[in-house]
Amino acid sequence: MTWLLVPVAFVVGMNLWYLAEYLLHRFAMHELKGKGMMSSQHLTHHVTAGWFFDYHHVLSWVGVGLVGGAVWFPLGWWLAGPWVGLALSLGWALGYASYEWTHAMCHLRAPKNRYQRWVRRHHFHHHFGHPMSNQGVTVGWWDQLFGTSELPRTVKIPRRLAQGLPWLLDEDGNLKPEFAEDYELVGSVGIDDRQREIDRVRAFASQAPTD
Ligand SMILES: [Zn+2]
Numbered sequence: 001m002t003w004l005l006v007p008v009a010f011v012v013g014m015n016l017w018y019l020a021e022y023l024l025h026r027f028a029m030h031e032l033k034g035k036g037m038m039s040s041q042h043l044t045h046h047v048t049a050g051w052f053f054d055y056h057h058v059l060s061w062v063g064v065g066l067v068g069g070a071v072w073f074p075l076g077w078w079l080a081g082p083w084v085g086l087a088l089s090l091g092w093a094l095g096y097a098s099y100e101w102t103h104a105m106c107h108l109r110a111p112k113n114r115y116q117r118w119v120r121r122h123h124f125h126h127h128f129g130h131p132m133s134n135q136g137v138t139v140g141w142w143d144q145l146f147g148t149s150e151l152p153r154t155v156k157i158p159r160r161l162a163q164g165l166p167w168l169l170d171e172d173g174n175l176k177p178e179f180a181e182d183y184e185l186v187g188s189v190g191i192d193d194r195q196r197e198i199d200r201v202r203a204f205a206s207q208a209p210t211d
């Protein structure tokens with residue numbers, strides 16, 4: 001075995017996660033329209049667009065760890081030895097960690113560089129513009145490959161849902177001027193039970209929220 005295979009296996013492991021991220025998000029979350037815990041949990045995230053930690057993240061980590069330990073580690077070992085197995089499964093786990101971190105930061109913190117700016121616009125167009133586009137969160141190349149990539153010049157966000165993105169707004173609830181190039185707030189800030197129910201039904205049908 002050549003040692004060069006170890007970093008290669010690590011990068012392959014990360015990309016296996018990014019492919020899984022795309023496929024799970026598109027097929028196990030959006031296409032299932034709320035059937036099963038993974039889908040209903042994700043579509044509930046679409047209803048308010050807020051992010052907070054809960055026990056589902058722990059369950060996800062357990063699932064990712066099981067796949068890494070029971071599939072990628074033995075497969076890599078079988079193909080090219082234990083270090084390749086370890087690198088493949090660690091790449092997979094690090095890919096997942098980068099997804100969880102990136103997704104949380106999209107919702108909670110303002111962008112600080114070109115990648116962070118892109119990843120927010122890309123993900124928020126998925127939330128508010130077209131939920132069947134941009135199924136990859138961390139990277140865009142699987143959407144390019146599967147023809148689901150979309151990025152309008154400005155991403156429109158209903159005012160009532162912008163509350164889920166605190167970094168976007170000033171104290172008066174208006175769009176901060178530094179983000180005016182990338183985002184536009186539409187509709188009113190008020191929300192009642194009827195609107196909440198409309199938002200829920202549309203999120204579970206993978207339709208964009210109305211203004
Ligand atoms: Zn999100």
Ligand SMILES: [Zn+2]
Binds near residue numbers: 025029030042126131
């Ligand atoms: Zn989604």
